[in-house]
Amino acid sequence: MNMTLTENTLVKDIVNELPKSSDVFKRNRIDFCCGGNIPLTEAAALADISLESLINELNEVVEKSDSGEIDWKFWMEKDSEAIIDHVISQYHNPLREELANLSPYVTKVSRVHGGHRPELLKVYELFYEFKKEMLDHAEKEEAIVFPLIKMLDANTVENREEALNAIKELEKEHDHAGSLLKELRIITSDFIPPAEACGTYRLVYKRLEMLEGETFNHVHLENNILFPRFN
Known part of the structure; x- marks a missing residue:
């Protein structure tokens, strides 16, 4: 999964590219559905959580995602x-x-x-x-x-x-x-x-x-x- 997350990446784009990221947003009470058209920095602020910790959680999902064909x-x-x-x-x-x-x-x-x-x-x-x-x-x-x-x-x-x-x-x-x-x-x-x-x-x-x-x-x-x- 080649996805680089920044503070400006939109929540909805992350979920579209990486569906299991929805679990991270749900756990942090971030609306990824109707309220997903906001950048991570705004989502973290609204949820009163650290932007750094949110991105770290999301990057763990990225790392676990499919990395290619199975040999x-x-x-x-x-x-x-x-x-x-x-x-x-x-x-x-x-x-x-x-x-x-x-x-x-x-x-x-x-x-x-x-x-x-x-x-x-x-x-x-x-x-x-x-x-x-x-x-x-x-x-x-x-x-x-x-x-x-x-x-x-x-x-x-x-x-x-x-x-x-x-x-x-x-x-x-x-x-x-x-x-x-x-x-x-x-x-x-x-x-x-x-x-x-x-x-x-x-x-x-x-x-x-x-x-x-x-x-x-x-x-x-x-x-x-x-x-x-x-x-």
């Missing part, structure tokens, strides 16, 4: 334990954080606009189903299946067939998550909001699309690189 060949050459550690730190933990942060936005947009935009009620339903499924999925991977995979890798597993069946169950769960994301993409017209959509409405669509991309990368790493080692 899948690199992960093909890594051992299974390294891949598992990567999945937990780079996919599971950020997923938990993003689902928690995104939930109130999805709820708000559904509540405020769902009366005349019924597709948002379906977005709400699909998102919360996806959230429950993926949180349960991540917990099961970490508590049960990843330890089994490590034992498979070390040839110390007691029941190989049971362990392989557990992996197959994960693949089925991946399929279901993919079907929910497909429905979300259809119902949101490829995550394109209507012309009159407010800032929060647009933010939800952007972050749902980012969530889709991260989930696809997560699933690809497991389905196509980690799991085939034990077929």
